[in-house]
Amino acid sequence: xxxxxxxxxxxxxxxxxxxxxxxxxxxxxxxxxxxxxxxxxxxxxxxxxxxxxxxxxxxxxxxxxxxxxxxxxxxxxxxxxxxxxxxxxxxxxxxxxxxxxxxxxxxxxxxxxxxxxxxxxxxxxxxxxxxxxxxxxxxxxxxxxxxxxxxxxxxxxxxxxxxxxxxxxxxxxxxxxxxxxxxxxxxxxxxxxxxxxxxxxxxxxxxxxxxxxxxxxxxxxxxxxxxxxxxxxxxxxxxxxxxxxxxxxxxxxxxxxxxxxxxxxxxxxxxxxxxxxxxxxxxxxxxxxxxxxxxxxxxxxxxxxxxxxxxxxxxxxxxxxxxxxxxxxxxxxxxxxxxxxxxxxxxxxxxxxxxxxxxxxxxxxxxxxxxxxxxxxxxxxxxxxxxxxxxxxxxxxxxxxxxxxxxxxxxxxxxxxxxxxxxxxxxxxxxxxxxxxxxxxxxxxxxx
Amino acid sequence: xxxxxxxxxxxxxxxxxxxxxxxxxxxxxxxxxxxxxxxxxxxxxxxxxxxxxxxxxxxxxxxxxxxxxxxxxxxxxxxxxxxxxxxxxxxxxxxxxxxxxxxxxxxxxxxxxxxxxxxxxxxxxxxxxxxxxxxxxxxxxxxxxxxxxxxxxxxxxxxxxx
Ligand SMILES: Cc1cc2nc3c(=O)[nH]c(=O)nc-3n(C[C@H](O)[C@H](O)[C@H](O)COP(=O)(O)O)c2cc1C
Ligand code: FES
Numbered sequence: 001x002x003x004x005x006x007x008x009x010x011x012x013x014x015x016x017x018x019x020x021x022x023x024x025x026x027x028x029x030x031x032x033x034x035x036x037x038x039x040x041x042x043x044x045x046x047x048x049x050x051x052x053x054x055x056x057x058x059x060x061x062x063x064x065x066x067x068x069x070x071x072x073x074x075x076x077x078x079x080x081x082x083x084x085x086x087x088x089x090x091x092x093x094x095x096x097x098x099x100x101x102x103x104x105x106x107x108x109x110x111x112x113x114x115x116x117x118x119x120x121x122x123x124x125x126x127x128x129x130x131x132x133x134x135x136x137x138x139x140x141x142x143x144x145x146x147x148x149x150x151x152x153x154x155x156x157x158x159x160x161x162x163x164x165x166x167x168x169x170x171x172x173x174x175x176x177x178x179x180x181x182x183x184x185x186x187x188x189x190x191x192x193x194x195x196x197x198x199x200x201x202x203x204x205x206x207x208x209x210x211x212x213x214x215x216x217x218x219x220x221x222x223x224x225x226x227x228x229x230x231x232x233x234x235x236x237x238x239x240x241x242x243x244x245x246x247x248x249x250x251x252x253x254x255x256x257x258x259x260x261x262x263x264x265x266x267x268x269x270x271x272x273x274x275x276x277x278x279x280x281x282x283x284x285x286x287x288x289x290x291x292x293x294x295x296x297x298x299x300x301x302x303x304x305x306x307x308x309x310x311x312x313x314x315x316x317x318x319x320x321x322x323x324x325x326x327x328x329x330x331x332x333x334x335x336x337x338x339x340x341x342x343x344x345x346x347x348x349x350x351x352x353x354x355x356x357x358x359x360x361x362x363x364x365x366x367x368x369x370x371x372x373x374x375x376x377x378x379x380x381x382x383x384x385x386x387x388x389x390x391x392x393x394x395x396x397x398x399x400x401x402x403x404x405x406x407x408x409x410x411x412x413x414x415x416x417x418x419x420x421x422x423x424x425x426x427x428x429x430x431x432x433x434x435x436x437x438x439x440x441x442x443x444x445x446x447x448x
Numbered sequence: 449x450x451x452x453x454x455x456x457x458x459x460x461x462x463x464x465x466x467x468x469x470x471x472x473x474x475x476x477x478x479x480x481x482x483x484x485x486x487x488x489x490x491x492x493x494x495x496x497x498x499x500x501x502x503x504x505x506x507x508x509x510x511x512x513x514x515x516x517x518x519x520x521x522x523x524x525x526x527x528x529x530x531x532x533x534x535x536x537x538x539x540x541x542x543x544x545x546x547x548x549x550x551x552x553x554x555x556x557x558x559x560x561x562x563x564x565x566x567x568x569x570x571x572x573x574x575x576x577x578x579x580x581x582x583x584x585x586x587x588x589x590x591x592x593x594x595x596x597x598x599x600x601x602x603x604x605x606x607x608x609x610x
Contacts, residue, residue: 005587007574086466098530098569129466136477136514137570139583172464175474178514180568194469194498196511212467255532255573262574297531297569327573329532343534347568353511 003140004104007253009262011279015241017229017249018222019265022109028144030151033112039157041228045120046165050081053124057227059235061247066092066183066220067296067325069313072227078207079125079215088216089122089130090192091224094176094183096135097296098347099327102251102263103221107134107141110225111148115171117224119157120231122169125217129170132221133188136177145173180351184399185218187353198355199399222251222326242268246312250326254280257287257332269315272307275328288333291415295324297344298404300411301331321411336431337416338423341409342370348405359402362393366409373420376428383420387413450493454482458497468498472508476515485519521556521563523601525549526580529566532573541577542566544591548598561605562598 008022016022026032033039045053058073079087091114095103106114118130134142149171152158160168174192176182182191186200189211210216226248230238239247246268252275253263259281266275272292276282283289289304294311300321302309309315313323331340349363366389373382390406390413397403413420422430457478462471472494479490486509495502509515525545529538542564546552549562556563572578575587586597 004572004585005575095571096569099532099573100569101571101573104571131464135571136512137580137583140585174464174470175477177473177477177512179512191473192470193467194472194500194508196508253574255576256535261576293531327532329535329573331535335535340531340534343529343531347530350568 004101004108007101007105007263008109009260009264011264011266013270013274013279014265015249015267016265017238017241018106018113018225018251019109020229021113022105027109028111028148030112030148030155030157033110037232038112039116039228041231042116042119042123042157043163044231045123046163046167050124050126053120053231056235057124057230060230060238061235061242061245062223062226062230062238063246063313064220065222065226065250065326067097067298067322069323072219072223075207075219076121076124076217078205079217080208081126083215085214086129086212087125087127088211088214089118089125089127090185090188090211090216090218091118091130091132091221092183092185092188092218093132093134093138093141093221094180094188095138095221095325096180096183096351097298097325097327098344099255099293099296099329100253100325101255102253102326104138104141105251105263106221106225107138107145111145112152113228114145114221114225115148115152115157117227118171119162119169120227121217121219121224122171123167125215127217128168130172131192131211132171132173133182133192134173134175135183136175139175142173142175149173179353180347181353181399181401184401187399188218189216196353198353199401201398243310243312243315245314252279252311253327254330255327256293256329257284257335258282258330259284266311269310269312272302272309272311272328275311276307276330280330283330283332285332290331290333290335290337292331293327293329293408295322296327297329297347297408298322298400299324300407301415303415322407334431334434336374336429337412337419338370338374338429339431341412342367342374344408345370345405348401352401352405356397356399356402358393358396359405362389362402363405365389366405373423374429376423378420378424380424383413383417450479450490451482454478455493458494462497469500469504471498472500472505473512473515476505476509476512480515484522486515486517519556519560522561522605523581524563524565525598526565526567526570528568528570528572528576528578530569532569533576533578536576538577541579541589541591541594544594545579545598548595561602 021027062072063069182197187197191197206216291301316323345367349367352363354360393402393406527542578587
């Protein structure tokens with residue numbers, strides 16, 4: 001099917017900024033979009049100086065929604081304005097972090113909002129060319145965007161002398177072809193240049209030396225989609241919706257063992273417990289919660305006793321985890337955490353691009369170790385070996401994929417060490433022995 | 449033979465970039481869409497158009513998991529078993545497909561109708577378990593919906609009755 005099957009299930013706790021137009025019939029068409037405040041943010045921006053646009057975005061405390069949570073206005077401010085080189089805007093629509101599926105709805109339901117955000121970003125940094133790098137699997141979304149971009153050109157929102165302002169901006173989509181690593185900004189740039197998606201050494205940062213060696217800003221789909229309403233309503237308005245330094249709303253994708261999986265737009269800082277109980281309807285089948293991955297599989301897991309945390313970047317980092325990409329995965333009491341750790345590591349081992357040795361070797365060895373452990377061939381020293389290998393990946397790679405693999409693993413090894421020990425004691429998986437459905441081995445041979 | 453429509457598309461895509469080689473991966477994807485896999489001819493044509501050696505195009509193909517140089521089934525079932533799907537039975541869905549089609553990971557039925565692949569997160573986690581058949585998404589899968597889907601595709605492509 002060329003659409004996302006009913007992901008927007010609604011909740012009274014939602015605050016609709018990004019999703020305000022969702023559900024309006026035909027809003028993916030430009031004329032309908034324009035009837036609902038569409039391109040108003042751009043009109044406003046074009047009456048301001050680029051510096052004033054950047055200042056407004058800074059004031060909004062909009063932080064990057066791709067995972068790292070960097071202040072968007074600040075990033076834009078790093079672009080050397082006096083540089084004679086061309087400048088580029090790159091929108092990261094590679095969305096591949098396990099548990100994350102929110103950029104998908106932003107493109108599917110409101111493609112013009114994203115296009116508008118790209119144009120405003122271009123105006124702010126003095127760029128005349130933008131690319132939307134979209135994962136290869138999202139082909140139907142690329143077609144939606146291509147149609148919308150065509151309409152925007154025809155109506156004078158893209159191309160030369162936009163709305164008579166004298167500002168020129170071109171925008172094109174660019175398909176990836178299956179590689180999680182290409183979501184990492186410097187690997188993405190290499191991929192966009194037609195190379196293999198290996199990461200680059202930082203510094204220099206892309207804002208100074210990016211695409212084709214030119215100043216480039218890279219922002220996530222949700223980040224750029226948030227920009228039009230900030231321009232329309234003001235940075236202060238946006239900042240007030242969230243918590244200090246964490247402006248606005250964000251899309252949370254709830255998945256896993258939850259009653260009402262779906263995507264919900266909630267204010268920054270809403271406690272995780274409210275998300276679970278009031279938005280998501282609690283753990284499925286009346287079961288108990290074991291743990292939560294708060295923002296995509298790279299984030300350290302939170303146990304059931306840690307869910308009173310406010311869901312914003314700073315609060316999660318204070319308790320040793322991350323807000324990440326907004327993919328909240330709930331895990332129930334009957335799930336084997338050894339198996340969960342193995343499946344997560346299997347992903348990173350598959351996706352490691354192989355450039356940095358700690359990541360390439362570490363992910364492969366950890367996958368093998370966890371697989372053997374869950375398959376009942378574990379040894380007592382494996383637990384500390386796994387921790388040791390993980391710590392030797394942390395901070396030792398060019399891009400954070402190595403960290404992304406190590407962090408959840410360390411958290412599971414530490415917080416659920418007793419489950420590993422139970423495997424050893426029993427000589428088999430305790431969850432499988434109990435016949436719990438999620439303890440069953442994933443797939444015979446081939447999958448491993 | 450690459451179609452004229454595809455060659456025109458190549459021109460349009462290459463024109464988007466100040467540096468032609470940027471177009472390699474999109475061109476490979478579009479060529480693969482037409483032929484079912486990346487043909488030798490497509491590699492030569494793309495290399496020549498963007499001004500690189502064929503080996504540089506081949507290097508890219510080896511990196512990206514969606515690109516392949518050998519034919520696969522007409523319908524490629526890509527079943528996600530990553531964390532959100534695993535938690536809701538993605539593994540069993542993969543097994544079910546495997547049993548029903550009699551093939552394993554990255555294998556193709558002898559008649560060339562179906563391929564099966566275990567894939568990583570597809571961005572459909574709220575509809576887990578999920579899969580893609582070529583570019584189409586199918587979410588909230590059960591063994592029954594899989595059966596209906598595969599049987600429907602078989603009917604659409606009667607060559608596979610054998
Ligand atoms: C391995 C890896 C994969 C990533 N994948 C994505 C992705 O799919 N989408 C995304 O927006 N950011 C992704 N990021 C983060 C980007 O590197 C970058 O921080 C982000 O696109 C910046 O945009 P933002 O400031 O608007 O968040 C990834 C990072 C790493 C290390
Ligand atoms: S984990 Fe299966 S689609 Fe995301």
